Amino acid sequence: MLQKEVTNLLLFSLILQYARVWIPDPEEVWKSAELLKDYKPGDKVLQLRLEEGKDLEYCLDPKTKELPPLRNPDILVGENDLTALSYLHEPAVLHNLKVRFIDSKLIYTYCGIVLVAINPYEQLPIYGEDIINAYSGQNMGDMDPHIFAVAEEAYKQMARDERNQSIIVSGESGAGKTVSAKYAMRYFATVSGSASEANVEEKVLASNPIMESIGNAKTTRNDNSSRFGKYIEIGFDKRYRIIGANMRTYLLEKSRVVFQAEEERNYHIFYQLCASAALPEFKTLRLGNANYFHYTKQGGSPVIDGVDDAKEMVNTRQACTLLGISDSYQMGIFRILAGILHLGNVEFASRDSDSCAIPPKHDPLTIFCDLMGVEYEEMAHWLCHRKLATATETYIKPISKLHAINARDALAKHIYANLFNWIVDHVNKALHSTVKQHSFIGVLDIYGFETFEINSFEQFCINYANEKLQQQFNMHVFKLEQEEYMKEQIPWTLIDFYDNQPCINLIEAKMGILDLLDEECKMPKGSDDTWAQKLYNTHLNKCALFEKPRLSNKAFIIKHFADKVEYQCEGFLEKNKDTVYEEQIKVLKSSKFKLLLELFQDEEKVLSPTSATASGRVPLSRTAVKPAKARPGQTSKEHKKTVGHQFRNSLHLLMETLNATTPHYVRCIKPNDFKFPFTFDEKRAVQQLRACGVLETIRISAAGFPSRWTYQEFFSRYRVLMKQRDVLGDRKQTCKNVLEKLILDKDKYQFGKTKIFFRAGQVAYLEKIRADKLRAACIRIQKTIRGWLMRKKYVPALLGKSTLALIQIPLSRTFKCDTFALMLREHKSIIIQKHVRGWLARVHYRRTLKAIVYLQCCYRRMMAKRELKKLKIEARSVERYKKLHIGLENKIMQLQRKIDEQVKLRESVGKSCIFFKAMEKKLVEETKQLELDLNDERLRYQNLLNEFSPVHQCIASFCCGSGILLDFLLFFLKQEPSEKKAPLDMSLFLKLQKRVTELEQEKQSLQDELDRKEEQALRAKAKYESLKRQELESENKKLKNELNELQKALTETRSPEVTAPGAPAYRVLLDQLTSVSEELEVRKEEVLILRSQLVSQKECNVLNMSFHHHHVSLLYFLNTFLGRQSPQDYHMLNEDGELWLVYEGLKQANRLLESQLQSQKKSHENELESLRGEIQSLKEENNRQQQLLAQNLQLPPEARIEASLQHEITRLTNENLDLMEQLEKQDKTVRKLKKQLKVFAKKIGELEVGQMENISPGQIIDEPIRPVNIPRKEKDFQGMLEYKKEDEQKLVKNLILELKPRGVAVNLIPGLPAYILFMCVRHADYLNDDQKVRSLLTSTINGIKKVLKKRGDDFETVSFWLSNTCRFLHCLKQYSGEEGFMKHNTPRQNEHCLTNFDLAEYRQVLSDLAIQIYQQLVRVLENILQPMIVSGMLEHETIQGVSGVKPTGLRKRTSSIADEGTYTLDSIIRQLNSFHSVMCQHGMDPELIKQVVKQMFYIIGAVTLNNLLLRKDMCSWSKGMQIRYNVSQLEEWLRDKNLMNSGAKETLEPLIQAAQLLQVKKKTDEDAEAICSMCNALTTAQIVKVLNLYTPVNEFEERVLVSFIRTIQLRLRDRKDSPQLLMDAKHIFPVTFPFNPSSLALETIQIPASLGLGFISRV
Secondary structure (H helix, E strand, O other), X not given: OHHHHHHHHHHHHHOOOOOEEEEEEOOOEEEEEEEOOOOOOOOOEEEEEEOOOXXXXXXXXXXXXXXXXXXXXXXXXXXXXXXHOOOOOHHHHHHHHHHHHHXXXXXXXEEOOEEEEEXXXXXXXXXXXXXXXXXXXXXXXXXXXXXXXXHHHHHHHHHHHOOOEEEEEEOOOOOOHHXXXXXXXXXXXXXXXXXXXXXXXHHHHHHHHHHHHHHEEOOOOOOOEEOOEEEEEEEEOOOOOEEEEEEEEEOOOHHHHOOOOOOOOOEHHHHHHHHOOOOHHHHHHOOOOHHHOHHHHOOOOOOOOOOOHHHXXXXXXXXXXXXXXXXXXXXXXXXXXXXXXXXXOOOOEEEEOOEEEOOOOOHXXXXXXXXXXXXXXXXXXXXXXXXEEOOOOEEEEEOOHHHHHHHHHHHHHHHHHHHHHHHHHHHHHHHOOOOOOOEEEEEEEXXXXXXXXXXXXXXXXXXXXXXXXXXXXXXXXXXXXXXXXXXXXXXXXXXXXXXXXXXXXXXXXXXXXXXXXXXXXXXOOOOHHHXXXXXXXXXXXXXXXXXXXXXXXXXXXXXXXXXXXXXXXXXXXXXXXXXXXXXXXHHHHXXXXXXXXXXXXXXXXXXXXXXXXXXXXXXXXXXXXXXXXXXXXXXXXXXXXXXXXXXXXXXXXXXXXXXXXXXXXXXXXXXXXXXXXXXXXXXXXXXXXXXXXXXXXXXXXHHOOOXXXXXHHHHXXXXXXOOHHXXXXXXXXXXXXXXXXXXXXXXXXXXXXXXXXXXXXXXXXXXHHHHHHHHHHHHHHHHHHHHHHHHHHHHHHHHHHHHHHHHHHHHHXXXXXXXXXXXXXXXXXXXXXXHHHHHHHHHHHHHHHHHHHHHHHHHHHHHHHHHHHHHHHHHOOHHHHHHHHHHHXXXXXXXXXXXXXXXXXXXXXXXXXXXXXXXXXXHHHHHHHHHXXXXXXXXXXXXXXXXXXXXXXXXXXXXXXXXXHHHHHHHHHHOOOOOOOOXXXXXXXXXXXXXXXHHHHHHHHHHHHHHHHHHHHHHHHHHHHHHHHHHHHHHHHHHHHHHHHHHHHHHXXXXXXXXXXXXXXXXXXXXXXXXXXXXXXXHHHHHHHHHHHHHHHHHHHHHHHHHHHHXXXXXXXXXXXXXXXXXXXXXXXXXXXXXXXXXXHHHHHXXXXXXXXXXXXXXXXXXXXXXXXHHHHHHHHHHHHHHXXXXXXXXXXXXXXXXXXXXXXXXXXXXXXXXXXXXXXHHHHHHHHHHHHHHHHHHHHHHHHHHHHHOOHHHHHHOOOOOOOOOOOOOOOOOOEEOOHHHHHHHHHHHHHOOOHHHHHHHOOOOHHHHHHHHHHHHHHHOOOHHHHHHHHHHHHHHHHHHHHHOOOOHHHHHHHHHHHHHHHHHHHHOOOOHHHOOOOOHHHHHOOOOOOOOHHHHHHHHHHHHHHXXXXXXXXXXXXXXXXXXXXXXXXXXXXXXXXXXXXXXXXXXXXXXXXXXXXXXXXXXXXXXXXXXXXXXXXXXXXXXXXHXXXXXXXXXXXXHHHOOHHHOOHHHHHHHHHHHHHHHHHHHHOOOHHHOHHHHOHHHHHHXXXXXXXXXXXXXXXXXHHHOOOOOHHHHHHHHHHOOOOOOOXXXXXXXXXXXXXXXXXXXXXXXXXXXXXXXXXXXXXXXXXXXXXXXXXXXXXXXXXXXXXXX
């Protein structure tokens, strides 16, 4: 009561003028109306106006005074979840379902935990495998409502909570329960797969056509109505893969076998048999048309439109085969079914009122007996008689024709029920698994609440089951609400909800309806009338839920949770007993038909008191066979169980199972009784909504706080209602402060831990405040603009009036002048006339000009209109819309990015200042250091000059003095002796003479020594030549012997093929001859080199010794002679020309010194020049650094950072290049020296051995010979790698299996494993070893496959081996020897081509392997990108504040606000960068990288578009802008990577067009034409789906009219495109591997030690 008062108070505040309300209507149930004036408390009448414009007065109920329910704002209409509505009541629910069903063509809607499914009576393309993949792994609230979303939620909860699940599908006949259950099972089978190779999921799905054929039939409400209930448990193992299933059935409608109402059919299997009667295997069944048989023609509708019974029979037989039912058993089943049809045609002839007979040799009975394998006479007898047993005797009594017909029908029903149970048992056996079941998901497809004009025992049981299910449903909803409140720490108040336990007690309690029915069945003379009287006596006026009809004594009324139902008592006892005569059963048991016997053996097992039900199936609808005489001690309790008792027990078992699982509810609604597609009957719909518990769910939710928002969503939606000072850093506190101001009554909301809870109507109130504020803002903007326009128009008119007043002033003064100034006045008048006439002329001219301009404008407007008509279509094109919107979007994007940049700049400006100060300090220090280095260099240069100067002077003086001295000596020696010469000093003369004699002796001894040395050199030379000659002769002898042996061998073979040119032996001989010739040339070269070295060594020794002696003697002589001898004695000393020899020696010494001086001077100059160059370069570098510093200081902070980073990168790059060049030079030098070292070491060893063999020990002692380095021409590597056969596995292990891609990609050349493998193949080809080639290639391919199988989910591994496989393939092509692949090779590379084997077949195998690796790479990157795409492309708000947030209801969608751990667009771009860098590091071909990028962008576009098509909350104008911005960022990434020509941008075209479709106008025919021309990459289904899903986020946006969508469909009807709704996100474009030859020389490849391939040697 308090709740109602609170609700009314809220309504008082909202029932104002223009408010919209719902009023009851007899035709449409509820109608919408608008309030014409405010409601005031106490008013008894409301002034309303209906939507069609009619005014009326609505009278309020004087007792309750309840106001009509309010309508929700238009922005909330069409929501995915009914609990998101602000006003939760019946008209709001009904209207929301109608809008979604009729306008948006959406058949699924959430109502809290319930999925409401409306039967469209039309095949929809929303159940394909692509839709299943789209829903797989998604949260339930993230996607639009769907049966797949419920199935995915059950599957995830089973895996997450390790708790069994149940999906309860209910609804009345024709609502689509069976189809919904079938799609749920298909989802599980597709998503989970089977744990074995037995294809269990296919068997589970195959059980559907079997059960539909024997358990479904056409009714007036449904063409494929299930006439039994079933609960299928789908079993899963620990890895949650399907391992089996088990089926339980409930209450088969056996009466349909013998009777069908008008426009209804029997079970499908009978009509399938009749349609297939012409098949050869069915000839023995003697079948005919369905109209021939009594059991199939009663309904008068043997054919269903659009259903081919013969084709359905093929599907049924295929399903039986898949489930292991053999052909013989299938024929047995069809034989029994045909027998039932023929039994129905058996006719009886009345003898009298109490007896009847069958005509003799009656054809239908004869065929029945033949098919069943029974005796004709016995069956004919017991069809017309029955056995009665008394206490003393047993006798046979004939029965009347009516009783005989009933007995015949009871027998037919009994046979069919046993056959049905037998088939169910065999289906369960086929679905049974030997693997232990870990968990299961149960799918309950059970009849909904039913009420007809005549309701009997079947409807009573069905409604009893629905009462039990509704009770369980109410308790579960109540429990979930309580858990939600406790989790959010909201005070829990007890909510009163309807409990139907009293109704259940009325039916199943002691002395209840079922108990009284079973008791009456036990009575010998029990009847329906006596049972009805017992009901009246027991319950009438004692139970409020039980009533008696006024005009009937054979009926009763029960008030069920959904509605009152009147049941007719007639037939209750017979149907509850379900009796068949035992004598007829005995006749069937005497049959020789094996399958028939199995049916009744199974019945005996089930009826045995010790037997258990087979495969967990609950025995229902069992027939109690009446015995002739009860034997004492053998009676069975099970034998006495009635149908009602069995059904009650099975229902209790079902409820125990459901209570032990987590339930998920699907409520199916039938929109109309005429099976019209997408037609909504409000009366029928609201009747079912009340019956299925949807409105009860709404009522429970509305009693508490039905509207729930997260704090971030509330802030984003209602930020417009806040002022700047209200916004705090804490979103939760901000929301609290704002709500306290907006809603004064604190009972209307509660603050939870993560959400705000609102009572019903509060969200609508907030939406009204928000809309009012936005409307006021719009009005203010309009007011300001209109005022500005009016002021702009008023100011020029005001200026014109002031000018006219200034002209009138001088005129008035002239009229007041004195008369004596007449002449002056005339003169002034003339002047005034002149000006006025000029002014008039100018006015006339302006008017004429204006008219001319106006005519020109009219003409141009006419021409422009003509041009406009031509350009209308172009103006509606894609480019035009891009131009229209790009300005606004770019402006928004630029502003947002500028804001982000400013924020970043504020944070980084401090760091930048510190960084540049450090840089400046560092540059100053470097400058000082360079100046110090420059001063040091100058000082060193001065020192060098100082050192050089005295040396230069000394050399110059020495040269000068030597010249003077020599001239003086020559002059002195040439003069003749004078007569007046001074006397000689004899002592000095004797000393000089003695010295001259000593010098002559020394000269002679040196001459002798020289001659002796020459003789020794000649002897050594002769000995060496003789030794060499001997060695060559011995070698020559060996070669002759080998040649003779070869000739002899060739002569012995005596085969012309051997000696013929080109034969193997001939080639071997030529090779050996060539090698001998080369060896001879080498030996000759060695002899010449040795000779030249010996001669040069001897000459050098002699020259050095003589020069040394002459130099010493010359110095001694000069010192003594010049110091002591007088000029007169010079001539006497030169008698033998010694001074001339001294002079020549001195000249040679002088030349030697001069040459040394020149070389030293030159080296000094070079060093000086290099120092000057270094100084100059340092100066230039210093100047450049100063210029850069000055430029950087002038730039803004962000540009400084970028410039400094660019400079640093350039410097490091140059240094790296220099270091790489130095490293390459050093590597070359090292390799060259190593080669020379090996050759020299080998030659020295050979030379030492040869000398030791040919020289005697004495000679060795006397004349030791020094080792001589003999240079030899080195052989180049051939680019091959040699390995032993036993090392092949080791090679594969180290190079493939255990190789880590990251280390190889970073440190070594790209594709190194491929090069190594190919070089090994080349060596095997060189050896002509086909076994080795085949083994190596096979091991390589298997090794790569093994690695990818082991680490196939690692992107780096897959990318690495894709790159190497392609490189290996390119190498096989490049060196194959085929001309097409050799065009780009160098001559050296052409020499390395394969010579012996054609590996084209292996190239094809490698190409196939590369395709497999590429597809695996695509799957890996798809798995990595998949979780990011929807969040980054759709949900994350890249442009903050553009998207609005709407209420989402109980099924919470993922928040669009980026939290920690959520993916954004930056996450996707970072991942793309990672993929691209890894592929580049691995050396992947550029064309292949383009194909991978194209595939990635296709996945992004397809997944984004598919989710957009399945999410109504994403189809809005603002989301279109977000998508287009995100796509532009991806295009920017392509431009940065130079991949715009890869075709990746084109794969995003459908997504781009979908985003444009969300943004363009959607009202007029011109808009429709523009949309059709713009969206050429979207299918018709996709365009219509987007238009149907388009949802305004704000009230100022308009919904798309249904008429506009129909216009689009009409214009696109001729377009031939796929009817598929979603893009195939799993599609992989065909990959190609363009030939990409390598310029790398194989002989230069080095094998690093880190690979562990030391057992491989280069060749």
